[in-house]
Every structure is written in structure tokens, then in C-alpha cells.
Amino acid sequence: MSQTLANNTKAQLLDQLNQRIPSSRLITDNTRRLAYGTDASFYRLIPEMVVQADDLDDVIFIINTCVEMKAPFTFRAAGTSLSGQAVSDSVLITLTDNWREHEIIDDGYKIRLQPGVIGADANRYLTPFMRKIGPDPASINSCKIGGIAANNASGMCCGTAQNTYKTVDSMKIVFHDGTLLDTSNAQSVDEFKISHREMIQGIESLCADVEQNHALKERIAHKYRLKNTTGYALNALIDYQDPIDVLTHLMVGSEGTLGFIAEITYHTVIEHPFKASALLVFDDIETASNAVTALSKTPVSAVEMMDGRALRSVANNPGMPDFMPVLTLEHCALLVETRASDEDTLYMQSKTIMATLAAYDILHQVAFTSEAETVGTLWGIRKGMFPAVGAVRQAGTTVIIEDVAFPVERLAGGIRELQALFSEFQYHEAIIFGHALEGNLHFVFTQGFDSETEVERYGKFMDAVTQLVAVKYQGSLKAEHGTGRNMAPYVELEWGADAYQIMRRIKSLFDPLGLLNPGVILNDNPKAHITHLKPMPKADDLVDRCIECGFCEAVCPSRTLSLSPRQRIVIYRELRRLDGINEPARKAELQKAFDYLGVDTCAATGLCAERCPVGINTGDLIKKLRTEKYKRFTPIARWTAKHFSTVTSLTRVGLSANQWLQKTTGEKALGSTVNGLRKLTKGNTPEWQNRFPTANRYKLKSSTERSLKKVVYFPSCASRSMSNEIGSDEHRPLTEVTMSLLERAGYQVIIPKNLSNQCCGMPYNSKGMTTISKDKSYRLEATLWQASEMGKLPILMDTSPCAKLSKELFTFPLEVFEPASFVLEHAIDDLNITPVDETVMLHITCSTRKMGLADTLLKVAKACAKEVIVPEHIECCGFAGDKGFFTPELNAAAVAPLKMQIPEGCSRGFSNSRTCEIGLTHHSGISYRSILYLLDEVSTKRQTAHTANKPARIKSSVT
Numbered sequence: 001m002s003q004t005l006a007n008n009t010k011a012q013l014l015d016q017l018n019q020r021i022p023s024s025r026l027i028t029d030n031t032r033r034l035a036y037g038t039d040a041s042f043y044r045l046i047p048e049m050v051v052q053a054d055d056l057d058d059v060i061f062i063i064n065t066c067v068e069m070k071a072p073f074t075f076r077a078a079g080t081s082l083s084g085q086a087v088s089d090s091v092l093i094t095l096t097d098n099w100r101e102h103e104i105i106d107d108g109y110k111i112r113l114q115p116g117v118i119g120a121d122a123n124r125y126l127t128p129f130m131r132k133i134g135p136d137p138a139s140i141n142s143c144k145i146g147g148i149a150a151n152n153a154s155g156m157c158c159g160t161a162q163n164t165y166k167t168v169d170s171m172k173i174v175f176h177d178g179t180l181l182d183t184s185n186a187q188s189v190d191e192f193k194i195s196h197r198e199m200i201q202g203i204e205s206l207c208a209d210v211e212q213n214h215a216l217k218e219r220i221a222h223k224y225r226l227k228n229t230t231g232y233a234l235n236a237l238i239d240y241q242d243p244i245d246v247l248t249h250l251m252v253g254s255e256g257t258l259g260f261i262a263e264i265t266y267h268t269v270i271e272h273p274f275k276a277s278a279l280l281v282f283d284d285i286e287t288a289s290n291a292v293t294a295l296s297k298t299p300v301s302a303v304e305m306m307d308g309r310a311l312r313s314v315a316n317n318p319g320m321p322d323f324m325p326v327l328t329l330e331h332c333a334l335l336v337e338t339r340a341s342d343e344d345t346l347y348m349q350s351k352t353i354m355a356t357l358a359a360y361d362i363l364h365q366v367a368f369t370s371e372a373e374t375v376g377t378l379w380g381i382r383k384g385m386f387p388a389v390g391a392v393r394q395a396g397t398t399v400i401i402e403d404v405a406f407p408v409e410r411l412a413g414g415i416r417e418l419q420a421l422f423s424e425f426q427y428h429e430a431i432i433f434g435h436a437l438e439g440n441l442h443f444v445f446t447q448g449f450d451s452e453t454e455v456e457r458y459g460k461f462m463d464a465v466t467q468l469v470a471v472k473y474q475g476s477l478k479a480e481h482g483t484g485r486n487m488a489p490y491v492e493l494e495w496g497a498d499a500y501q502i503m504r505r506i507k508s509l510f511d512p513l514g515l516l517n518p519g520v521i522l523n524d525n526p527k528a529h530i531t532h533l534k535p536m537p538k539a540d541d542l543v544d545r546c547i548e549c550g551f552c553e554a555v556c557p558s559r560t561l562s563l564s565p566r567q568r569i570v571i572y573r574e575l576r577r578l579d580g581i582n583e584p585a586r587k588a589e590l591q592k593a594f595d596y597l598g599v600d601t602c603a604a605t606g607l608c609a610e611r612c613p614v615g616i617n618t619g620d621l622i623k624k625l626r627t628e629k630y631k632r633f634t635p636i637a638r639w640t641a642k643h644f645s646t647v648t649s650l651t652r653v654g655l656s657a658n659q660w661l662q663k664t665t666g667e668k669a670l671g672s673t674v675n676g677l678r679k680l681t682k683g684n685t686p687e688w689q690n691r692f693p694t695a696n697r698y699k700l701k702s703s704t705e706r707s708l709k710k711v712v713y714f715p716s717c718a719s720r721s722m723s724n725e726i727g728s729d730e731h732r733p734l735t736e737v738t739m740s741l742l743e744r745a746g747y748q749v750i751i752p753k754n755l756s757n758q759c760c761g762m763p764y765n766s767k768g769m770t771t772i773s774k775d776k777s778y779r780l781e782a783t784l785w786q787a788s789e790m791g792k793l794p795i796l797m798d799t800s801p802c803a804k805l806s807k808e809l810f811t812f813p814l815e816v817f818e819p820a821s822f823v824l825e826h827a828i829d830d831l832n833i834t835p836v837d838e839t840v841m842l843h844i845t846c847s848t849r850k851m852g853l854a855d856t857l858l859k860v861a862k863a864c865a866k867e868v869i870v871p872e873h874i875e876c877c878g879f880a881g882d883k884g885f886f887t888p889e890l891n892a893a894a895v896a897p898l899k900m901q902i903p904e905g906c907s908r909g910f911s912n913s914r915t916c917e918i919g920l921t922h923h924s925g926i927s928y929r930s931i932l933y934l935l936d937e938v939s940t941k942r943q944t945a946h947t948a949n950k951p952a953r954i955k956s957s958v959t
Contacts, residue, residue, distance in 0.1 A: 077147035083484025115146025134162030152253030557894035626768030686885035841909035
């Protein structure tokens with residue numbers, strides 16, 4: 001159902017919107033419309049414009065303007081939805097990061113959330129109260145509350161009892177006419193009942209009609225004994241009598257077709273602190289299904305079923321149980337979890353569950369355990385299945401995950417017949433897994449849409465699936481993923497004519513002009529599910545496995561500035577698609593935009609790989625592209641690598657000159673001159689900042705006193721060149737502080753030979769100059785091998801990025817530490833520590849996160865200060881080596897949430913990367929320094945090995 005705007009309408013709409021919405025939040029260029037318009041589904045509609053709403057008044061204004069111009073509009077939260085409910089070829093409305101407010105109510109028994117809050121963040125806010133929100137979708141680390149509520153998302157443990165429909169307390173809703181209703185506010189409700197009398201009467205009429213239609217009422221009750229998100233929430237018409245309650249619950253799962261959920265208050269559920277899991281393998285699906293029925297009567301919180309093909313897809317992954325490779329396609333496994341408030345109860349529950357299963361032949365098992373590593377491995381089996389299919393698919397195909405529910409008592413038959421359909425339609429790679437307690441199954445298969453034959457195969461397969469699930473088994477075609485465009489043509493098939501007409505009346509009542517997300521949930525086109533299919537051309541082996549799910553976006557430092565990893569891949573795929581099409585102007589336009597949006601503004605930190613279900617590091621692709629882009633600078637780079645000592649000396653000269661000029665000419669004049677030059681050179685010279693570092697003049701040399709304890713200290717080139725910012729009250733550079741601290745801890749410090757020429761290779765690695773980077777790394781490795789007495793001595797690198805890259809590239813058995821891990825492993829027992837009585841900020845660098853040392857750095861900080869704050873939503877500062885100087889807008893965007901999170905009275909922040917600290921200082925208004933400064937300040941030398949006040953040793957889990 002295309003809703004594209006006429007050119008004159010689009011121009012008028014833009015003019016109208018621009019009266020309130022600034023041009024920076026009105027996206028109309030071809031590149032970003034394509035990138036921002038892409039979601040996790042296998043559908044593609046390119047919006048005519050993307051409008052970014054900053055607050056509630058923006059939303060109301062945008063809705064009113066669109067309605068006035070009769071322009072269809074669609075709301076988008078995180079874009080992780082799978083069924084095509086968040087794409088548009090008209091106006092796509094997204095939310096800025098200002099929609100993240102929350103409020104804890106009644107000691108955590110309720111929580112009020114704006115739609116931009118990420119689901120996992122909501123649970124984090126509730127952690128101190130041992131509560132959580134009910135919905136627990138697999139995408140909870142990325143998806144947002146607006147999408148969770150609008151899709152009635154559930155998950156592994158949520159079932160039907162704890163989804164949004166069952167746990168919603170109240171909402172703020174904006175309707176098609178711009179009216180705002182706060183269902184928690186009596187005055188707002190009273191006013192709405194007067195101003196929208198016809199809507200209220202319409203809802204009452206719907207409830208009355210359903211009440212009188214006994215067959216329909218029974219059908220509704222039956223359908224919602226299962227998980228069901230197909231169509232509108234008709235259960236609201238029989239569960240509630242008050243029209244406001246009905247209205248509120250109709251909004252749940254309405255997928256943006258009835259209005260905008262501006263705020264939602266949830267009743268929270270208990271988060272049990274003790275959990276145990278077991279993996280049980282049965283001979284076949286029938287036995288496993290019977291076991292599910294038995295388990296439903298026991299204290300289980302989750303039962304995940306996995307068929308033989310699903311188990312085989314992950315059987316050879318590292319860490320799998322020994323029996324996994326010998327399982328056949330006939331086997332079926334259940335992953336069972338139970339939760340409790342204390343260990344004794346958990347133990348008894350585990351015994352009860354296994355006693356219930358005594359009558360069943362369990363072929364293999366991993367018995368109930370609470371051991372974190374084993375539990376992680378077991379759930380890794382389940383979570384690894386979706387990416388396992390994605391990893392082996394042919395380039396050019398997509399991964400489709402469908403979501404159905406069978407009556408639990410008929411689960412085995414449903415699975416068998418689904419498997420028969422896989423064979424009939426030649427989806428031999430298809431696997432089945434799901435939330436067995438609710439009969440909710442996901443089946444995953446690969447599909448190409450590059451030929452009519454393939455599209456026809458998919459269409460006929462879906463026809464067969466819908467007949468099987470909805471007609472033969474009276475199940476749900478969508479249990480938790482939402483109807484979207486994917487199942488819209490089959491809603492009437494599942495529900496019947498009477499129920500379908502009720503849904504049409506609901507849509508007309510809430511959206512009389514049909515402008516809210518048209519084509520979603522209700523769609524007159526019987527082929528809507530095979531229309532507007534997304535092309536997935538082969539682009540590069542590094543990213544071809546991407547399924548565009550968007551899990552990566554929450555941690556990307558450039559996502560609010562330019563593009564996220566998903567969006568970079570979308571544009572790069574389009575460029576490769578255009579290689580085979582004669583559209584030179586289109587390709588040139590796209591390439592020019594991508595050079596900045598995709599390549600120049602990517603921090604290339606690889607945090608995206610940590611969230612990606614198939615492990616894609618988009619930064620690797622960007623570095624590969626930079627190799628070509630920066631090829632002309634390779635001779636210069638080689639010269640700098642060969643004369644690295646000269647480069648660092650010139651850096652110190654430049655910093656000294658800047659300090660002198662700033663003092664003599666003044667900040668304003670110097671800033672105008674340097675930034676004017678930057679403008680003339682089109683960004684090829686660095687941006688000037690008033691708190692630039694000063695030059696490091698400290699002369700490093702090895703310790704003169706001998707000790708049985710030795711450490712090799714390798715300061716990064718940034719630490720060797722730069723001291724603290726101009727105007728700092730701390731005049732010692734990091735190198736001096738580190739030497740002081742190490743010697744206080746009783747270490748004989750060894751400085752590597754030829755230090756001034758050494759570099760870990762990071763400056764070259766980030767620009768894709770991998771050959772030069774590796775050469776510098778190998779030379780450093782050889783030097784450190786000698787300095788460490790062939791690997792006998794630990795090596796401290798004072799910045800985390802250098803440590804991370806070295807650990808990745810070094811081939812010799814060298815023990816390399818960044819500051820926090822070294823302190824916990826080797827120094828803290830030899831120091832007396834008196835924490836400062838103040839609140840400090842802590843920035844955990846992306847390299848620290850990727851090394852698994854976030855908790856380690858936090859432990860060091862907490863040992864040194866009474867209160868430590870790690871700000872939200874900053875996974876990477878975006879300084880990215882020298883990008884903080886040459887692409888400063890990346891750093892600014894990445895740390896934009898920082899300043900507002902610094903509490904009154906807090907004046908210091910700490911980290912473990914010198915360059916990151918420059919950007920953090922510039923944008924926060926407080927000084928950021930290495931964590932070693934704080935440790936140096938609070939520590940004194942321990943005189944004896946054992947004293948009465950010796951603190952407990954804090955151990956690092958990762959070295």
C-alpha cells in the first residue's frame with residue numbers, strides 16, 4: 001500500500017514542519033532517507049522524509065501538520081521489529097535521545113517510562129528494588145519501550161501473564177487529531193470523555209456488539225489463551241468495561257496505527273535473585289512436548305524447546321556439551337529455568353521439576369546448575385541458533401524468523417507438520433525453537449527475493465503455513481512479533497469475518513482518515529507480504545551476514561551524528577547494488593555522502609560486534625575502505641612510522657607553541673586563527689580547543705633502585721607527548737604519576753629501549769593502514785620481549801587502546817596489562833588506600849569494554865572514591881585516536897549525554913585512555929585524567945606485608 005507524497009504536497013509539508021522543527025531534524029536527502037528508513041524486517045519502503053521529534057509538543061505539531069496535509073505518517077522507535085511495521089514511503093517520525101526519562105513509583109512496584117527508554121535500561125533502573133518490567137524480548141538491549149508496548153512484545157519468561165497488555169497501568173496517548181490523553185489523570189480523562197464523546201460511544205458500542213455475539217466472544221477468549229499479537233487486541237473488548245481501560249489496552253500491540261504512546265506506566269514484576277538452568281534432551285518431539293505439559297504444572301519460569309536441526313546448527317560451537325555433536329535430527333531438547341528468592345527454595349524447586357520428569361526418558365542432560373559460566377553456555381545454545389542460520393546463508397539472501405503459536409496440547413503435531421512444510425518447499429536449513437510453555441515457536445530459514453521464482457516460493461510457503469497454524473490448529477500466526485505487513489493479508493483468515501470487521505471499526509474510530517501507519521495490521525492487498533521486499537545484494541564478506549536487526553545501534557558513538565553500523569551496511573549494500581546498474585549520478589551522490597556519513601565519522605571501535613548476533617564488526621569494513629581512501633597518504637604514513645621520534649617531538653613543540661600563543665594572544669584570537677585555517681583546509685587541520693593538552697616534558701628513565709618485583713612500563717605515544725590540559729591544577733604528566741605509583745608499590749620499573757620510536761600501531765590501524773600498523777606492533781613486541789626478560793615480567797601500558805591492540809597483534813607470550821587490571825592483579829595489595837570522600841565520574845572506554853574489563857576499572861575506582869558514577873548511554877567517547885581533533889563532531893555527539901549527568905559538586909572524572917580524556921574534559925566541563933592519578937592520590941606505601949588494616953584483595957577476572 002504505497003502512500004508516497006506528491007511533490008507539491010511534500011514541499012508544502014516541509015515548509016509547514018520547518019516552522020517548528022529545525023532543518024537539522026528534517027531529513028530529506030536520499031542517503032539518509034534510505035539509511036534511516038531501514039528496519040529489521042525484510043521489507044523496504046524509503047520515506048519521503050524523516051522527522052525527528054524532540055519532545056511531546058513536537059509530536060503533536062508533526063501529527064497535526066501531517067493530518068492537515070493528509071500525509072500518512074509512521075512512528076519508529078529502535079527499528080528492531082521484524083514484521084514490517086516500522087517502514088514508510090511517506091513521513092517517518094523518529095525520536096531523539098531526549099525521550100529517555102523515567103520515574104520509579106511505589107518503591108519500584110511501578111515505573112513510568114518515556115518511549116525512548118531502552119528496555120534493558122528500564123530493568124537497570126529497577127535493579128535496586130529487585131523488580132523488572134514484565135516484557136523480556138530478545139532485543140531488550142536495543143529495543144525501546146515505545147516499540148515494546150506498541151508491539152506487545154513478550155519473550156522467553158514473559159509468557160502471557162507479564163506482557164504489556166497485562167502489566168500496563170496507564171498511558172499518555174496522542175491521537176490522530178493531536179489530542180493528548182493521560183489515562184492516569186482524572187481531569188484529563190474527564191475532558192477527553194467530553195471532547196471525544198463519539199470515540200467513547202464508539203468503544204462502548206464495540207464492547208456491546210461483542211458481548212451480544214456469543215460465538216465471537218468465545219473465539220476472542222480462546223485466541224488469547226495463546227500468545228497472540230495478530231490484529232488488534234480484541235480481548236480488551238471483553239476484559240474491560242470502562243472505555244478508557246478498553247482504549248488503553250487497544251493501544252497495546254496497535255503498532256502505531258491508532259495513536260502515539262507518549263508515556264507508559266508499568267506494574268513491575270519481581271526479579272528473583274537466584275536462578276538455575278538445565279538442558280534436557282529427549283528422543284523425539286513427541287516426548288519433549290509431553291514433558292512440556294508436565295513442566296507447566298511445576299515452578300518453571302522458562303522452557304525453551306529446540307528441535308534437532310536447531311541443536312545441530314550450534315553443535316560444533318566452542319564450549320558445547322560433549323553430547324551435542326552426536327545428536328540426530330530426531331532429538332529435541334528443552335532448556336529449563338527456575339527462579340527463587342533464596343537458594344534453599346531454588347534447590348527444592350529444581351528437585352520438584354526433575355521429580356515431575358521422572359517418568360520421561362531423558363537421553364542426555366546438563367543437570368540444574370546456578371554456576372554462571374555453565375548457565376551462560378546453556379543459554380548461549382538457545383541464543384546462538386538464530387545467528388547460526390544467518391552465518392551459513394548464501395550471500396544475497398536474508399534470514400526470516402517467523403513466530404507462531406499452537407495450542408500446547410497439540411504442539412508436537414504442529415511441529416511435525418511444520419517440518420514437513422520445510423521439506424516440501426525445500427527450506428532444508430530451517431530450524432525450530434521457541435517458548436514451549438505457551439506453544440510459541442520461532443522458525444528460522446533463509447530466503448532470497450532476487451527472482452520471481454523465489455518470491456513465489458515464499459508466498460506459497462506462507463499460504464501453507466497460515467492454513468496449517470490458523471485454520472487446522474486454530475493457533476496464532478503472530479505470537480509476539482506483531483502483525484506488521486507480514487501477516488496483514490492473513491488477519492481475516494485467522495480471526496474470521498466478524499472479528500475482522502470489529503478491527504476495521506476500531507481502526508476507523510481511532511484513525512478516520514487512515515493516515516496512521518497505513519498498510520500495517522489491516523491491508524487490503526492480498527500480496528502485501530510479498531510486496532516492497534528488501535534487496536540484500538552481496539557487498540563484502542565482512543558484512544554480508546548482516547540481517548539489519550539494529551542490535552548494534554545502541555552502542556554506536558556516531559548513531560546520532562551520521563550513521564549507525566546497520567545504516568552503514570545499508571548504504572554500502574546499495575552502492576554495491578548500483579555497481580550493476582547504469583545510474584552514475586545516483587551512485588556518485590551516494591558515494592559522496594557515504595564518504596562522510598559512513599567512513600569519516602565511524603569511530604571503528606568494533607563495539608557493534610559485541611551486540612551483533614552474527615558478530616559483525618562494521619569497523620573492519622570501514623578500515624578496509626579507509627585503506628583505499630588514504631592510499632595517497634601511505635608514503636607520508638611510512639615516513640612518520642620510520643621517524644616516530646621526530647613526530648612525537650614535533651607534537652610536543654606544537655603543544656608548547658599553542659600554550660604560549662594562548663597565553664600571549666588570548667583564546668579568542670588564537671581560536672579564530674586556528675579554526676579559520678581549519679575551514680580553509682576543509683577540515684584537514686585540527687580543531688582548536690581552549691583546553692588543549694600541554695607538552696609532556698618529563699624525562700622517563702628506569703628505576704635506579706633494584707627490587708625483586710619488576711614491571712615493564714610502556715607509556716603510549718599520547719602519554720609521552722601530552723601532559724594535562726591548559727589551566728589544570730595538576731602539573732605532573734601521566735608518565736611521572738605512573739612511575740611514582742609503581743615505585744611506591746615496590747616495583748623496579750623498566751623502561752624499554754629506544755622508547756621514543758616505539759608505537760603500538762594504533763594511529764595507523766584506525767586509518768586502515770594495517771601493514772604499517774602491524775610493522776610498528778611487531779617492532780614494539782620485539783622490544784618488549786627483551787625488556788620483559790622473554791615474557792617473565794608483566795608489561796603495563798598506560799592506555800587501554802594500546803593494551804587491547806597489542807594483545808590482539810602480539811604473537812609472543814607477553815603478559816600485557818592496561819592500568820586497572822595491573823593495579824588489581826599486581827599493585828593494590830602493596831598500597832594503603834584511603835578513599836577520597838567525594839563523587840567522581842568514571843568513563844569506561846570502548847577498548848576496556850571489549851577486553852571484558854569494565855567491572856575491573858569500576859572496582860579500582862570504587863576502591864579510591866566513596867561514590868563513582870558511570871554515565872548512561874556513553875559506550876564510546878568517539879575521540880577515536882585523532883578524530884577528536886579532525887572530526888570533533890563525532891566526539892561531541894558521542895558524549896552529548898555526559899554533562900547533564902554530572903552531579904553538583906563533582907569536579908573530576910577518570911578513565912584509562914589519554915586521548916579519550918581530552919575529549920571528555922572538553923565536553924564535560926570537568927577535568928578527566930587517568931585512573932592512576934586517583935590511585936596515586938589516595939595511596940601510600942605499605943610498610944609491611946601483613947597489617948591489621950590490610951584491605952581484602954580485589955581480584956580481576958580477566959588479565
